[in-house]
Amino acid sequence: MANDGVDKSEETEHMIEKDAARERSNVLGDTKEIRAVILSGFGGLNKLRVAKKAMPEPQEGEVKIRVKACGLNFIDLMVRQGNIENPPKTPLVPGFECSGIVEGLGDNTKGFEIGDRVMAFVNYSAWGEVVCTPMEFVYKIPDEMSFAEAAAFPMNFVTAYMMLFEVANLREGMSVLLHSAGGGVGQAVAQLCSTIPDVTVFGTASSFKHEAIKDSITHLIDRNADYVQDVKRISPDGVDIVLDCLCGENTGKGLGLLKPLGTYILYGSSNMVTGETKSFFSFAKSWWQVEKVNPIKLYEENKVIAGFSLLNLLFKQGRGAQVKAVIDKLMLLYKEKKIKPLVDSLWALEEVKEAMQRIHDRGNIGKLILDVEKSPTPLMANDSTETSEAGEEEEDHEGDNGNKERMPFIQ
Amino acid sequence: MANDGVDKSEETEHMIEKDAARERSNVLGDTKEIRAVILSGFGGLNKLRVAKKAMPEPQEGEVKIRVKACGLNFIDLMVRQGNIENPPKTPLVPGFECSGIVEGLGDNTKGFEIGDRVMAFVNYSAWGEVVCTPMEFVYKIPDEMSFAEAAAFPMNFVTAYMMLFEVANLREGMSVLLHSAGGGVGQAVAQLCSTIPDVTVFGTASSFKHEAIKDSITHLIDRNADYVQDVKRISPDGVDIVLDCLCGENTGKGLGLLKPLGTYILYGSSNMVTGETKSFFSFAKSWWQVEKVNPIKLYEENKVIAGFSLLNLLFKQGRGAQVKAVIDKLMLLYKEKKIKPLVDSLWALEEVKEAMQRIHDRGNIGKLILDVEKSPTPLMANDSTETSEAGEEEEDHEGDNGNKERMPFIQ
Numbered sequence: 001m002a003n004d005g006v007d008k009s010e011e012t013e014h015m016i017e018k019d020a021a022r023e024r025s026n027v028l029g030d031t032k033e034i035r036a037v038i039l040s041g042f043g044g045l046n047k048l049r050v051a052k053k054a055m056p057e058p059q060e061g062e063v064k065i066r067v068k069a070c071g072l073n074f075i076d077l078m079v080r081q082g083n084i085e086n087p088p089k090t091p092l093v094p095g096f097e098c099s100g101i102v103e104g105l106g107d108n109t110k111g112f113e114i115g116d117r118v119m120a121f122v123n124y125s126a127w128g129e130v131v132c133t134p135m136e137f138v139y140k141i142p143d144e145m146s147f148a149e150a151a152a153f154p155m156n157f158v159t160a161y162m163m164l165f166e167v168a169n170l171r172e173g174m175s176v177l178l179h180s181a182g183g184g185v186g187q188a189v190a191q192l193c194s195t196i197p198d199v200t201v202f203g204t205a206s207s208f209k210h211e212a213i214k215d216s217i218t219h220l221i222d223r224n225a226d227y228v229q230d231v232k233r234i235s236p237d238g239v240d241i242v243l244d245c246l247c248g249e250n251t252g253k254g255l256g257l258l259k260p261l262g263t264y265i266l267y268g269s270s271n272m273v274t275g276e277t278k279s280f281f282s283f284a285k286s287w288w289q290v291e292k293v294n295p296i297k298l299y300e301e302n303k304v305i306a307g308f309s310l311l312n313l314l315f316k317q318g319r320g321a322q323v324k325a326v327i328d329k330l331m332l333l334y335k336e337k338k339i340k341p342l343v344d345s346l347w348a349l350e351e352v353k354e355a356m357q358r359i360h361d362r363g364n365i366g367k368l369i370l371d372v373e374k375s376p377t378p379l380m381a382n383d384s385t386e387t388s389e390a391g392e393e394e395e396d397h398e399g400d401n402g403n404k405e406r407m408p409f410i411q
Numbered sequence: 412m413a414n415d416g417v418d419k420s421e422e423t424e425h426m427i428e429k430d431a432a433r434e435r436s437n438v439l440g441d442t443k444e445i446r447a448v449i450l451s452g453f454g455g456l457n458k459l460r461v462a463k464k465a466m467p468e469p470q471e472g473e474v475k476i477r478v479k480a481c482g483l484n485f486i487d488l489m490v491r492q493g494n495i496e497n498p499p500k501t502p503l504v505p506g507f508e509c510s511g512i513v514e515g516l517g518d519n520t521k522g523f524e525i526g527d528r529v530m531a532f533v534n535y536s537a538w539g540e541v542v543c544t545p546m547e548f549v550y551k552i553p554d555e556m557s558f559a560e561a562a563a564f565p566m567n568f569v570t571a572y573m574m575l576f577e578v579a580n581l582r583e584g585m586s587v588l589l590h591s592a593g594g595g596v597g598q599a600v601a602q603l604c605s606t607i608p609d610v611t612v613f614g615t616a617s618s619f620k621h622e623a624i625k626d627s628i629t630h631l632i633d634r635n636a637d638y639v640q641d642v643k644r645i646s647p648d649g650v651d652i653v654l655d656c657l658c659g660e661n662t663g664k665g666l667g668l669l670k671p672l673g674t675y676i677l678y679g680s681s682n683m684v685t686g687e688t689k690s691f692f693s694f695a696k697s698w699w700q701v702e703k704v705n706p707i708k709l710y711e712e713n714k715v716i717a718g719f720s721l722l723n724l725l726f727k728q729g730r731g732a733q734v735k736a737v738i739d740k741l742m743l744l745y746k747e748k749k750i751k752p753l754v755d756s757l758w759a760l761e762e763v764k765e766a767m768q769r770i771h772d773r774g775n776i777g778k779l780i781l782d783v784e785k786s787p788t789p790l791m792a793n794d795s796t797e798t799s800e801a802g803e804e805e806e807d808h809e810g811d812n813g814n815k816e817r818m819p820f821i822q
Contacts, residue, residue, distance in 0.1 A: 167672065293716070
């Protein structure tokens with residue numbers, strides 16, 4: 001499929017709105033339809049297609065956005081696998097954040113006008129040409145912010161800010177241990193730490209990234225090294241804050257590295273994603289494998305353990321106003337040029353599989369962006385992410401395949 | 412023993428420095444000896460005596476304090492039972508905080524002078540006429556602060572301040588659930604909450620205290636009521652901060668009551684103290700009975716769980732400088748008349764058993780103070796805390812004996 005991959009991925013399919021006549025028409029200019037990434041079922045990369053779906057229209061309180069760029073996050077890989085709490089029904093359009101231009105407004109959407117440049121959180125469906133989302137999740141962006149930057153902004157910077165300042169109370173002179181320091185959240189954390197005097201950041205990352213991110217991290221540690229020993233050698237007392245996106249055995253290690261009154265925050269569980277399809281079994285196994293914490297031990301050791309999930313906060317727990325206040329603070333920091341999203345690469349919607357493979361392989365430095373207006377680049381001959389013609393086999397051929405550099409950096 | 416209790420408790424005994432000749436001399440004015448409360452072994456109230464011991468002298472970096480008043484805390488009951496992590500050897504002089512006048516200085520104690528009025532943390536041995544403690548745990552007090560207030564200050568206000576502002580990050584508009592709202596920490600928490608605009612405090616306390624503390628707590632709940640339902644009725648979303656000094660099943664209840672991003676802090680385990688001598692067994696049982704917490708659940712629910720032990724922070728974890736900075740902030744609040752320790756009652760050293768019984772029965776409103784210069788008041792005829800002449804039986808006759816009001820309020 002390597003050579004016909006482009007044609008294949010440009011196919012239009014109605015996964016949600018079945019319409020056999022239109023399915024064959026392939027008319028991209030149809031104003032009643034939009035292109036979107038469709039996840040047809042939980043599983044491997046072969047479950048993803050670009051297809052047409054009906055144009056969404058804004059309900060009361062919603063803003064309709066002509067999407068320019070979408071953020072791709074590790075959680076999207078977990079969604080693809082169904083490896084999340086209470087997964088939604090498929091088919092669905094993935095994606096939780098985007099940037100673009102306001103194209104329509106539902107009733108009671110005061111404060112927004114058609115033509116506004118915005119970024120937004122979306123509870124799924126961000127990865128399409130047009131999306132509607134409640135106005136509480138939409139934020140205007142400054143003229144100087146590109147759409148790619150704006151799509152790379154909300155999830156990573158709000159997560160980083162709330163963890164550092166609202167959960168852990170980062171102050172002058174503190175130290176932070178950060179996993180996946182080269183990723184989107186990692187680089188946002190590093191930038192926010194640099195706004196506070198005298199903060200030491202320990203960061204783990206694959207060695208090939210160290211040169212690129214060395215200015216943002218005080219002490220870089222190889223991803224495969226024994227980071228507990230490395231941190232203790234430099235700081236025998238440990239650290240004030242541990243930010244863990246890995247989960248599993250890292251919880252115990254992180255708690256062990258905390259100074260008194262230190263805070264461990266679990267904000268992801270990327271170690272649960274080990275292949276294409278381990279999915280629910282992997283999730284259930286991880287749940288039981290994670291070390292449970294006895295509160296009396298926290299009492300004796302003066303430690304704090306926290307969990308942070310921005311998506312749950314926004315879409316299940318109704319804290320949109322609190323997040324909006326954080327976005328306002330972050331926009332000030334952006335305008336003062338104290339923070340700036342680091343974009344790893346831009347990808348066409350049709351390249352979503354390759355983009356996902358890159359994030360799975362931890363090949364990225366900064367954020368991966370789906371650029372809705374971009375044409376797909378030809379796949380390279382040695383691409384290993386192809387799926388069979390049948391498209392239904394679920395083989396475990398994601399993983400550390402030593403092929404991290406096969407995709408070109410586009411930005 | 413009811414009628415000879417006074418004589419008995421005035422007996423002098425050398426529990427630490429055996430000196431048979433001096434033991435019979437009973438010369439209170441002997442400058443080489445001091446009176447102190449001695450815990451002869453772990454167990455019931457009968458393990459406590461007032462006796463003489465050698466005058467302590469300051470080592471390098473230590474301050475020698477002529478004690479005027481000592482704070483009595485719930486943790487002292489747990490110490491008496493040996494119901495703590497790694498209990499020290501007996502005999503020992505209990506007590507972790509006191510106030511008094513600087514009477515001597517070791518080398519390298521710059522910043523203090525003989526005659527300074529101070530309060531101090533002491534790692535045991537506070538309950539005597541003279542004590543020595545490292546200067547990092549000694550703080551000067553304002554002229555307008557009485558010794559009783561100063562002895563009621565450090566443990567309760569530092570605990571309350573660090574929990575609210577350094578662990579939980581209390582901000583405008585938040586809500587707090589507080590157990591034992593009438594106790595020393597409880598009243599300190601209530602006062603500190605009142606320094607932040609629009610903070611709602613839910614407090615549990617025995618009904619007979621409600622009238623006395625109603626101005627300090629927004630919503631008072633009876634100690635024996637189903638506080639979960641009471642809080643939910645008033646605030647269906649729950650609260651931002653839960654401060655739990657009870658432990659056990661209250662951990663799960665407290666976590667359940669947290670709003671997203673809310674913080675549960677365990678800072679005591681008074682439910683472990685159920686009688687005189689349940690001691691280690693009770694501690695071990697509680698350890699296993701406390702609900703363990705899965706970090707993935709914290710992640711899904713956006714919750715924070717913390718433990719706070721000021722004694723461990725000071726004496727095991729070396730955070731004296733951080734605590735000193737908190738004391739400085741608290742002293743400013745005191746001078747601005749925003750906070751003021753609430754003293755429940757003053758007791759002679761010889762009345763320590765009755766004072767302990769009162770705190771065990773949750774009879775106090777505010778802090779119990781041992782006043783070193785106070786003469787013991789006669790025991791009342793119906794006192795039930797007496798121990799046998801043999802003094803070694805370990806009966807479980809502490810508890811809710813419906814006799815909470817038998818001891819007079821002295822202040």
